[in-house]
Amino acid sequence: MTRPPLRVGVIGVGLMGSDHAERIALRTAGVLLAGVTDPDTERARALAERLGTTVHDDPFALIASPDVDAVVVASPGFVHEDQVLACLEHGKGVLCEKPLTMDDESSLRLVEAEEALGRRLVTVGFMRRFDPEYTAVKAALASGAHGRLLLLHNTHRNRSVPNADFRSEMIVRDSLAHEVDASRFLFGQEVVEVTVLSPAPTSHAGAGVVDPQVAVFRMSGGGLVTNEVFVNSQVGYEVRFEAVAERGSLTAGLASSGVLCTRVTTDGGAWGGVVPDDYRTRFARAYDAEVQAWADAVRAGTAVGPSAWDGYAATAVSTAGMASLASGLPVPVRLATQPALYAGDD
Numbered sequence: 001m002t003r004p005p006l007r008v009g010v011i012g013v014g015l016m017g018s019d020h021a022e023r024i025a026l027r028t029a030g031v032l033l034a035g036v037t038d039p040d041t042e043r044a045r046a047l048a049e050r051l052g053t054t055v056h057d058d059p060f061a062l063i064a065s066p067d068v069d070a071v072v073v074a075s076p077g078f079v080h081e082d083q084v085l086a087c088l089e090h091g092k093g094v095l096c097e098k099p100l101t102m103d104d105e106s107s108l109r110l111v112e113a114e115e116a117l118g119r120r121l122v123t124v125g126f127m128r129r130f131d132p133e134y135t136a137v138k139a140a141l142a143s144g145a146h147g148r149l150l151l152l153h154n155t156h157r158n159r160s161v162p163n164a165d166f167r168s169e170m171i172v173r174d175s176l177a178h179e180v181d182a183s184r185f186l187f188g189q190e191v192v193e194v195t196v197l198s199p200a201p202t203s204h205a206g207a208g209v210v211d212p213q214v215a216v217f218r219m220s221g222g223g224l225v226t227n228e229v230f231v232n233s234q235v236g237y238e239v240r241f242e243a244v245a246e247r248g249s250l251t252a253g254l255a256s257s258g259v260l261c262t263r264v265t266t267d268g269g270a271w272g273g274v275v276p277d278d279y280r281t282r283f284a285r286a287y288d289a290e291v292q293a294w295a296d297a298v299r300a301g302t303a304v305g306p307s308a309w310d311g312y313a314a315t316a317v318s319t320a321g322m323a324s325l326a327s328g329l330p331v332p333v334r335l336a337t338q339p340a341l342y343a344g345d346d
């Protein structure tokens with residue numbers, strides 16, 4: 001017997017939420033876009049009309065709706081806790097964009113709520129785990145051919161971010177969070193200490209904003225990660241890494257979307273190819289794979305991808321990272337004991 005389609009509601013239809021809504025309506029098998037909601041009702045109405053779905057008055061009405069089986073939370077991070085909690089209360093699978101919440105205490109509350117339920121319903125939108133290059137490097141490392149992973153060098157650049165209301169901490173919490181998760185994924189270890197260094201900032205950053213930033217992670221197995229995050233690079237979206245193992249190094253992100261970005265300048269782009277505009281282009285394959293895998297898992301009554309625990313571990317590093325950004329000193333990351341529900345997750 002064929003299963004009925006999964007009816008998915010999307011909360012928040014800004015850049016990421018509208019991208020997901022379109023993906024669900026047009027490019028994901030076995031799902032239906034069952035509704036959208038956004039504080040900007042005009043934006044929600046226009047999208048709903050274009051994609052042929054309904055608008056819900058508020059996120060909690062959408063979550064509670066009998067016509068919605070599962071939810072994508074793409075609202076700002078500061079409202080995630082209540083929305084994810086409501087999904088858990090209604091027993092609905094939820095794909096929550098990062099960050100899971102704004103700090104480690106609130107993320108841990110979600111871990112505890114899910115643990116009390118006794119089954120995984122939360123997937124956190126760290127899409128890089130679904131990117132073919134990241135998974136290829138992970139598999140190559142797991143094969144043992146290269147020995148232990150020793151070092152990881154991450155580069156993460158955005159063309160620009162809106163200057164109004166932008167704060168340096170947002171680089172740690174909203175951007176570096178991806179490197180936190182990618183490092184945990186590739187090493188298979190926790191980040192135990194974080195240091196955020198503040199070089200002289202670019203003149204393109206807003207007043208008082210430290211951009212770029214350099215962060216160093218110590219991993220629980222003794223490995224080190226260096227991270228450059230530069231959100232006003234003026235060029236485009238560059239995300240790449242080099243993983244240095246005992247026998248050989250593995251690089252990802254140079255040939256994303258089939259282009260080579262060997263030399264990158266503002267005067268006419270890049271030698272050898274084009275720099276992607278933003279994450280929706282660079283990680284389009286990853287987002288498609290993430291949403292498909294999530295929908296398939298929810299339909300099958302299972303869970304896939306980064307868990308609430310992964311979301312919590314990332315916010316714990318971000319919380320420590322924001323303290324380090326303020327002090328310039330290394331800050332230890334202390335995690336709660338991992339509940340059995342998450343044991344054996346990748």
Ligand code: ISE
Binds near residue numbers: 157
């Ligand atoms: C944004 O929220 C994302 O998640 C992007 O992947 C990241 O590159 C960007 O810096 C963040 O602001």
